[in-house]
Amino acid sequence: MTETAKTILTEHTRSEIDVWLKKYPEDRKQSAVLAALREAQHQNHGYLTTELMDAVAEYLGMSNIAVYEVASFYSMFETQPVGRHSISVCTNISCLLMGSDDIVEHVEKKLGIKTGETTADGKFYIKCEEECLAACCGGPMMMIDHKYYENLTPEKVDEILDGLD
Amino acid sequence: MSDDQITIEVDGKSLKANKGQMLIEITDANDIYVPRFCYHKKLTVAANCRMCLVEVEKAPKPLPACATPVMDGMKVKTRSKLAVNAQKSIMEFLLINHPLDCPICDQGGECELQDLAMGYGGDVSRYQEKKRVVKDKNIGPLIQTDLTRCIHCTRCVRFGEEVAGLREMGATGRGENMEIGTYIEKSVNSEMSGNIIDLCPVGALTSKPFRYSARTWELVEKDGIAPHDSVGSNIHIHIKGDRVKRVAPADNEAINEVWLSDRDRFSYEGIYSEDRLQNPMIKEEGVWKEVDWETALDVVKQKLGSALESHGANQLGVLASPSSTLEELYLLQKIARAVGTNNIDARLRQVDFSDQNSVSQFPWLGTSIADLETLQSALLIGSNVRKEQPIINHRLRKAALKGAAIMMLNPVDYDFNYPVETKTIVAPEKMPMELAAILKALIETTGQSIDEQTKQCIDNIDITDAHRKMADKLANADDAIVLLGNIATAHPHFSLLRSLAGLIAKHSNSKIGYLSEAANSSGVWLSGVLPHRLAGGVESTNVGLNTHAMLQEKLKAYVLMGVEPEMDCWDSRAARTAMNEAELVISLTAYRSDEIEKYADVMLPVSVFAETSGTFINNAGSSQTFAGVVPPVGQARPAWKFLRVLGNLFNLDGFDYESSSDVLDEVMQSIGEIKTNNMDQWQSPTSLEPASNDLQRITEIPMNMIDSICRRAVSLQKTADVSDGAIHINTALAGKNNLTDADNARVEQDENSVTLKVVVDDRVPDDCVLIQAAHIAQIDLGASFGSIRIAKA
Ligand code: SF4
Ligand code: FES
Ligand code: FES
Numbered sequence: 025m026t027e028t029a030k031t032i033l034t035e036h037t038r039s040e041i042d043v044w045l046k047k048y049p050e051d052r053k054q055s056a057v058l059a060a061l062r063e064a065q066h067q068n069h070g071y072l073t074t075e076l077m078d079a080v081a082e083y084l085g086m087s088n089i090a091v092y093e094v095a096s097f098y099s100m101f102e103t104q105p106v107g108r109h110s111i112s113v114c115t116n117i118s119c120l121l122m123g124s125d126d127i128v129e130h131v132e133k134k135l136g137i138k139t140g141e142t143t144a145d146g147k148f149y150i151k152c153e154e155e156c157l158a159a160c161c162g163g164p165m166m167m168i169d170h171k172y173y174e175n176l177t178p179e180k181v182d183e184i185l186d187g188l189d
Numbered sequence: 190m191s192d193d194q195i196t197i198e199v200d201g202k203s204l205k206a207n208k209g210q211m212l213i214e215i216t217d218a219n220d221i222y223v224p225r226f227c228y229h230k231k232l233t234v235a236a237n238c239r240m241c242l243v244e245v246e247k248a249p250k251p252l253p254a255c256a257t258p259v260m261d262g263m264k265v266k267t268r269s270k271l272a273v274n275a276q277k278s279i280m281e282f283l284l285i286n287h288p289l290d291c292p293i294c295d296q297g298g299e300c301e302l303q304d305l306a307m308g309y310g311g312d313v314s315r316y317q318e319k320k321r322v323v324k325d326k327n328i329g330p331l332i333q334t335d336l337t338r339c340i341h342c343t344r345c346v347r348f349g350e351e352v353a354g355l356r357e358m359g360a361t362g363r364g365e366n367m368e369i370g371t372y373i374e375k376s377v378n379s380e381m382s383g384n385i386i387d388l389c390p391v392g393a394l395t396s397k398p399f400r401y402s403a404r405t406w407e408l409v410e411k412d413g414i415a416p417h418d419s420v421g422s423n424i425h426i427h428i429k430g431d432r433v434k435r436v437a438p439a440d441n442e443a444i445n446e447v448w449l450s451d452r453d454r455f456s457y458e459g460i461y462s463e464d465r466l467q468n469p470m471i472k473e474e475g476v477w478k479e480v481d482w483e484t485a486l487d488v489v490k491q492k493l494g495s496a497l498e499s500h501g502a503n504q505l506g507v508l509a510s511p512s513s514t515l516e517e518l519y520l521l522q523k524i525a526r527a528v529g530t531n532n533i534d535a536r537l538r539q540v541d542f543s544d545q546n547s548v549s550q551f552p553w554l555g556t557s558i559a560d561l562e563t564l565q566s567a568l569l570i571g572s573n574v575r576k577e578q579p580i581i582n583h584r585l586r587k588a589a590l591k592g593a594a595i596m597m598l599n600p601v602d603y604d605f606n607y608p609v610e611t612k613t614i615v616a617p618e619k620m621p622m623e624l625a626a627i628l629k630a631l632i633e634t635t636g637q638s639i640d641e642q643t644k645q646c647i648d649n650i651d652i653t654d655a656h657r658k659m660a661d662k663l664a665n666a667d668d669a670i671v672l673l674g675n676i677a678t679a680h681p682h683f684s685l686l687r688s689l690a691g692l693i694a695k696h697s698n699s700k701i702g703y704l705s706e707a708a709n710s711s712g713v714w715l716s717g718v719l720p721h722r723l724a725g726g727v728e729s730t731n732v733g734l735n736t737h738a739m740l741q742e743k744l745k746a747y748v749l750m751g752v753e754p755e756m757d758c759w760d761s762r763a764a765r766t767a768m769n770e771a772e773l774v775i776s777l778t779a780y781r782s783d784e785i786e787k788y789a790d791v792m793l794p795v796s797v798f799a800e801t802s803g804t805f806i807n808n809a810g811s812s813q814t815f816a817g818v819v820p821p822v823g824q825a826r827p828a829w830k831f832l833r834v835l836g837n838l839f840n841l842d843g844f845d846y847e848s849s850s851d852v853l854d855e856v857m858q859s860i861g862e863i864k865t866n867n868m869d870q871w872q873s874p875t876s877l878e879p880a881s882n883d884l885q886r887i888t889e890i891p892m893n894m895i896d897s898i899c900r901r902a903v904s905l906q907k908t909a910d911v912s913d914g915a916i917h918i919n920t921a922l923a924g925k926n927n928l929t930d931a932d933n934a935r936v937e938q939d940e941n942s943v944t945l946k947v948v949v950d951d952r953v954p955d956d957c958v959l960i961q962a963a964h965i966a967q968i969d970l971g972a973s974f975g976s977i978r979i980a981k982a
Pocket of ligand 1: 344369
């Protein structure tokens with residue numbers, strides 16, 4: 025590891041990555057890339073910058089592009105600035121049957137933005153095209169940040185969103 | 190081996206195969222065509238395009254031939270209904286998002302997708318929906334991207350990882366949003382990057398300099414030999430009308446496999462530089478005048494004749510470019526010697542010639558190029574092989590990936606695209622000492638005896654674990670080599686490095702080899718363009734002046750062939766001064782420049798590569814003859830033709846050649862057999878001087894500055910591998926002198942000083958200043974190595 029990775033990744037982030045690194049053999053550091061990116065994203069209020077990804081690459085001894093590939097592949101990583109709270113409304117089949125379209129519409133109307141956009145105050149972000157979040161029995165459902173909210177109704181959505189700071 | 194032999198049946202034919210081979214290797218070897226996009230024989234198997242689906246008996250569905258290992262008794266059908274239907278369906282999928290813009294695509298006519306679409310594609314697309322569009326990326330001056338055409342075969346990605354050793358291209362995004370690119374805007378920076386143009390089966394990656402300048406079916410393909418390093422890569426030269434439009438590699442497993450360095454691929458642009466000299470020109474009272482060849486020849490005869498008469502042949506110096514053809518070199522020395530001078534040389538970037546008599550026939554690579562791959566250990570001394578001989582570096586890389594210990598002793602911490610076992614980075618002055626320490630460690634571990642003189646020399650040297658490790662790695666390998674690179678050759682104590690390297694090789698039972706600089710560095714030795722040897726390596730009774738001495742002594746007259754002395758010589762200042770002060774300078778040159786126009790009296794336009802027939806002898810001793818494939822620009826003529834006429838004008842015997850092959854026959858006769866051995870007569874080192882405390886200059890020649898053609902190849906000049914006319918110093922030295930990046934520094938050598946930009950570069954060791962040669966800003970400084978002073982300007 026060199027100085028850049030150290031200055032860009034906080035001590036906390038690095039220690040979290042180290043926990044993961046311990047689980048893999050010494051010469052397979054790249055196995056920790058998902059965890060490392062998650063930590064790096066967390067440190068930066070929900071999105072990754074090129075700088076952060078480069079730092080992760082350096083920390084794990086990977087080429088930068090290999091990290092970009094992973095970060096851009098998984099929908100849980102954001103590579104553009106987004107709002108503090110990331111809202112993912114599941115629109116996959118079970119949720120769809122239970123009326124997820126109405127939920128999406130309601131969230132959009134309430135926040136005054138379309139899916140894929142962030143509110144002007146930087147508070148909320150509605151994520152594009154979330155696939156089944158494996159909570160089908162509670163559909164329609166959404167995930168905000170890392171928390172699941174199930175059996176949604178417009179009223180319930182209001183309550184949840186209003187409760188966030 | 191025979192245990193591994195199995196028999197399979199393909200399309201009713203029974204074929205032999207080895208266990209573990211993939212089906213496609215067998216069909217390829219037996220000329221049975223299986224369509225493919227992602228498979229490439231030099232890359233790992235990705236099996237992601239599925240174009241190679243074939244029917245295999247007992248398999249429930251078609252299998253990809255590139256990823257199906259053969260098994261005894263396997264029955265394969267490549268053209269059955271099942272196979273062809275599968276291939277057709279894959280084709281339909283691949284074309285869903287393809288723009289089908291063949292009429293405006295440079296790849297059209299040589300596109301694997303286009304070819305296969307003809308064979309397997311439907312006439313009418315069933316796809317009615319929106320096609321995706323991918324924004325093009327700017328990945329530098331050499332490669333044009335049109336990524337909407339990409340079919341995601343990942344050949345370019347695998348090339349980066351597996352061959353270039355530098356992963357720059359990648360597949361970002363997912364599903365329909367997957368894109369090939371660099372993700373961030375950046376130039377791909379490999380010295381071999383152009384190969385992805387050949388690898389890309391579609392028009393997603395094409396040549397930027399070639400773009401829209403010809404349709405592929407208008408091009409005629411001719412064979413050639415690459416002119417910019419000592420490898421002698423085989424090339425195809427693509428010509429439209431009478432112009433070179435493009436250069437691509439030709440397969441030669443023994444030399445360049447299927448690859449080509451960027452320098453050899455894109456240098457052809459230099460042929461059509463605006464600087465090309467179109468007509469013979471003579472200077473009359475300080476004014477340049479275009480003349481015809483006849484007049485020019487008369488002037489040459491008269492001026493050269495009177496210079497010889499009034500000053501004697503000893504006042505004539507002859508310098509040739511080491512990328513001249515064997516025929517040109519041979520004729521040049523024949524004339525020089527016939528008019529009575531041995532002052533002839535093409536070792537332009539060398540200064541220590543003291544042991545030139547001890548070299549065997551020519552400085553040989555020490556092994557064949559292909560055998561570099563199977564080395565177990567190599568010590569490189571003063572070499573940036575990755576940029577200097579990219580193809581050789583590729584072989585070393587393969588060895589390294591197989592576990593070979595590649596070790597470096599360098600004055601700059603160059604970046605290599607493979608793991609380097611150990612590296613020692615020291616000031617040039619300290620390099621002999623480091624070698625002596627390795628030698629001492631070697632003697633200690635092997636317990637061998639050495640001669641008294643050497644023993645005394647190395648007795649008091651301290652050795653460290655690093656030295657012991659290098660010694661061990663060489664001594665314990667079955668197949669090891671010690672290689673002297675371009676920087677070693679330019680070192681002020683080259684002979685000392687050579688003798689120490691020789692002793693290390695001897696006591697570790699390693700081979701010794703040289704990485705020579707130019708396309709015909711070997712030919713220089715074999716054709717006798719040397720002050721001390723005649724053609725064929727025969728000792729000359731009269732020894733003339735070497736390059737450095739010729740410049741130091743400021744002779745009255747010079748003849749230059751393809752040389753820009755102030756750019757190409759070890760001491761740029763001495764070269765410039767010698768030229769400016771000479772009474773007569775006759776320059777056989779493809780280009781004009783302000784410098785040449787200042788000092789020359791006659792400029793004769795000569796052909797460059799592709800315009801002339803000739804022969805190069807590569808670093809491994811292979812002689813490769815090529816034809817001229819395009820007519821020379823303007824009135825330029827091949828230098829060998831001019832030299833033939835000149836010989837006749839001077840009434841010299843034996844200049845009645847009809848073709849360059851007559852010349853070749855004569856050279857080859859005097860060479861006899863090309864002896865590939867380095868059984869040099871080593872001189873034992875006599876003393877090792879302790880390093881001084883002065884700041885040391887280091888000079889490197891960036892890859893694309895190596896000769897006058899590259900320096901005028903516009904796209905290559907936009908890459909990072911060119912001279913920046915700056916001083917490179919490390920953070921510590923910068924701090925000491927209160928300098929930071931982009932500051933101006935006053936730089937002094939001897940009594941000369943210039944102002945240069947500062948680049949903080951931590952690859953440079955303490956108390957050293959790295960300067961890139963062949964840049965106009967630094968010519969006045971002079972010697973490539975030695976003491977230097979810097980201060981804030
Ligand atoms: S750019 Fe060309 S080589 Fe690279 S993945 Fe796409 S089609 Fe293949
Ligand atoms: S479909 Fe929404 S959670 Fe499974
Ligand atoms: S060539 Fe076999 S899957 Fe691409």
